[in-house]
Amino acid sequence: MATDAATNGEALGRRLRLGMVGGGQGAFIGGVHRIAARLDDRYELVAGAFSSDPDRSRASAAELGVSSERAYGRYAEMAAAEAARGDGIDIVAIVTPNHLHHGPATAFLEAGIHVICDKPLTTTLDDAMDLAKTVRRTGLVFGLTHNYTGYPMVRQAREMVLAGELGAIRVVQVEYAQDWLSEKIEDTGHKQAAWRTDPKQAGPAGCVGDIGTHAYHLTTFVTGLEVTELCAELTAFVPGRALDDNAHMLLRFEGGARGQLWSSQVAAGNQCALRIRVYGEKGGLEWHQEHPDHLHHSPLGQPPRTITRGGAGAGPAAGRVTRVPAGHPEGYLEGFANIYLDIAEVVSARLEDRDPDPGACDFPSVEDGVRGVKFIEAAVESSARGGVWVDARISI
Numbered sequence: 001m002a003t004d005a006a007t008n009g010e011a012l013g014r015r016l017r018l019g020m021v022g023g024g025q026g027a028f029i030g031g032v033h034r035i036a037a038r039l040d041d042r043y044e045l046v047a048g049a050f051s052s053d054p055d056r057s058r059a060s061a062a063e064l065g066v067s068s069e070r071a072y073g074r075y076a077e078m079a080a081a082e083a084a085r086g087d088g089i090d091i092v093a094i095v096t097p098n099h100l101h102h103g104p105a106t107a108f109l110e111a112g113i114h115v116i117c118d119k120p121l122t123t124t125l126d127d128a129m130d131l132a133k134t135v136r137r138t139g140l141v142f143g144l145t146h147n148y149t150g151y152p153m154v155r156q157a158r159e160m161v162l163a164g165e166l167g168a169i170r171v172v173q174v175e176y177a178q179d180w181l182s183e184k185i186e187d188t189g190h191k192q193a194a195w196r197t198d199p200k201q202a203g204p205a206g207c208v209g210d211i212g213t214h215a216y217h218l219t220t221f222v223t224g225l226e227v228t229e230l231c232a233e234l235t236a237f238v239p240g241r242a243l244d245d246n247a248h249m250l251l252r253f254e255g256g257a258r259g260q261l262w263s264s265q266v267a268a269g270n271q272c273a274l275r276i277r278v279y280g281e282k283g284g285l286e287w288h289q290e291h292p293d294h295l296h297h298s299p300l301g302q303p304p305r306t307i308t309r310g311g312a313g314a315g316p317a318a319g320r321v322t323r324v325p326a327g328h329p330e331g332y333l334e335g336f337a338n339i340y341l342d343i344a345e346v347v348s349a350r351l352e353d354r355d356p357d358p359g360a361c362d363f364p365s366v367e368d369g370v371r372g373v374k375f376i377e378a379a380v381e382s383s384a385r386g387g388v389w390v391d392a393r394i395s396i
Contacts, residue, residue, distance in 0.1 A: 019089035022096035024050030024060035036336035042344035083111035121369025123203030150338030166280030172259035177270035206243025212263035
């Protein structure tokens, strides 16, 4: 890892040096991560193994303004070379398909380099647990990009729930509906569909691993509650599809709350319809990802109200990650950027030998990633056994 970091409270005085594994020509999520990293000007992309094909990696580097000497064909080569440089990367973003998360993340952690990883964490629970052990042993920063937790009104909802404004939580309803896989487009050369429906690359679940994990993590982030058991039915509606494209689940939470989760990629007319409703003894909250600047609050026995990002009623948690005044929409890219911003603050604090802003410490962690993989495996098991209740807890 870089050796010119500031110490003893001295300001770093530069952007964090960022590397990337994956995200080269033709990739979608790599571009999203790069935008997120630059939005607050806290990172500079300086190295990458953008493809397993060295020529393609170099071509991607040239397009991105990365020096050819720091364009690598293999992630292991990159980890070793960057760790040996005096100006090596501080942190790496892993934006590969799911089956290529564990190996790169482990290599960079072992090289002393902090990690940002796309979700889900890994394709198997054993790999997820191994990665968590490596993070604990190395003591490095590890962030998982469940980007919806970066939205200001999601932070607002969490702040209100944890402050007791809803009282004890009773019911949680969450859904994430899309329609882009309603036909078998993975057979047409569609790259994003191809790997997401391939068990060798996506893991044991399709829709559940891709967007169901977002819905699951959103419930635990907002409520602060662990899912203890679930009962699931996973379906592949499109003929010939190897992995699920729709899932219905019942959830049991610690403390007695109950919930339902629906994720679908064959729900005609839906683009990115993530919605959560939380009901407690004193009232309820409702948030829609496609209308992200509004949080609907219904205090029991009182008129409902709408809390607006950047407007009256929004608290410190939302204010910290709000960039522009109310009425100017913020959404998907800014949500990603807020995760990157939080991680930058924690890594910079490490390099500057100071305490980080406490508000920056709630980004999704490797432990959240392990719980997400456990959720996937529990859902697959429950469905395979005919929809029985399965334990969703795990000791990390």
